[in-house]
Amino acid sequence: MIRVLLADDQALVRTGFRMILENAPGMQVVAEAADGSTAVEMVGQSRPDIVLMDVRMPELDGIEATRRIRRQPEAPRVLMLTTFDLDEYVYAALRAGASGFLLKDTLAGDLLSAIQAVTCGNAIVAPSVTRRLIERFIGTGREIPRHCAADLEVLTEREREVLQLIARGLSNTEIAAHLFLSEGTVKTHVSRILSKLGLRDRVQAVVMAYECGLVHIGESSIHVQPTSPRRS
The missing domain is CATH 3.40.50.2300 (Response regulator)
Structure with a gap:
């Protein structure tokens, strides 16, 4: 069973991801967080295998939350959630220890595949999206x-x-x-x-x-x- 923590300040987004995960075999949502500080705290309490982390959240953004989570012993993997065209922090998130990033409009099947891949120790590197990311932040x-x-x-x-x-x-x-x-x-x-x-x-x-x-x-x-x- 893959234990997932959802971190997003939009309740509707969390509800949508929860519905997808709860209907998938082998997936369990163990906690939710509406801000980065709560996400860091909930990781210690719920011990998820993976965190779906929004980039932009109040109190503590997803980048710093990811950095703090990845410093913890036996830290879970982190997948960033982003609209990409609006979020200019994905590159920093990868440097902070995220194992990849997903667009918020990703298909359900792709979301589940990404979670399974990252939990198994792989990283999500979509060449087309990576190219856009690197062009924008490195050049x-x-x-x-x-x-x-x-x-x-x-x-x-x-x-x-x-x-x-x-x-x-x-x-x-x-x-x-x-x-x-x-x-x-x-x-x-x-x-x-x-x-x-x-x-x-x-x-x-x-x-x-x-x-x-x-x-x-x-x-x-x-x-x-x-x-x-x-x-x-």
């Missing part, structure tokens, strides 16, 4: 942070290549086919990348890849920096 003209060179030095050349493909939104299976590797080898590379860079999940890996200039956004598509063939 191609942004100065590369000074820490990037030192951080990326810990990666092997193959791991850099895998990180670039993660940032394009490719799954492990797709990366394996692209690089002519086994899926098990790709999983090992991904695990090492996250460990070496101190990242929580693939979402933060995507953010870092864009921040550090490993991936650039063209006028109509994402382009990966060209690399020469390398050994695994």
